[in-house]
Amino acid sequence: MREQDASPVIEGTLLSWFETGLEGIVWAVHEDGKAGYSGLNPLRDGDHLQILEADGTLIWEGTIDLDREVNRRPYPFNPGVSGHAVRGCWVKGLQRGVDLGLWFHWFQDEKCARLRKLARPMSFDDLPLLPLDSSLDLADRHYYGLTCRGCQRTVRMGIRRAVRLAGGQRTEDWLKRLRCVACGHRGAGIQLLADVRNHETIEREGLLSVTQEK
């Protein structure tokens, strides 16, 4: 018997994900059989990861626990962003208790991986992991929850809509300055929420309408 909310195991390969806008390597698992962003799973604290040789031999197993403070320095080309400088690379967090050289090697070698994601809402700390670009499939699976600090009214907003309305400002900065239409208070608490339904359910029921807002 499987629990209703148990996350499925994702089979794939380790990926050192880097692209313009991330300003650092994000540790991820790319799911087998999926193309591009739809197969991308950035590792987050609390996720359970197994790293395996191609023959199935277990190399490492544990709960993701990323140290985001070690070697932390401002990013030279964007002082508002900080990261970890390691071996000439910028990375987003280092796994506690694992030799850094080994960790790098496993990801560069694209070892086999089995990932069980912790099913829970994303937090504000996860925002830098998401490139806020309207063309990305990640926007199909995540949305903002905004809570008015005046009247506690909550609304949801799709990432694509937020990016469009922010008009080039940093999306989260713009969201935090929104004025509540009910009480007039300016200032919202924002949370990034994830659609944690499994693939089968999403295929059957479709994407959440909030994520499809333009």
Ligand SMILES: [Zn+2]
């Ligand atoms: Zn309000």
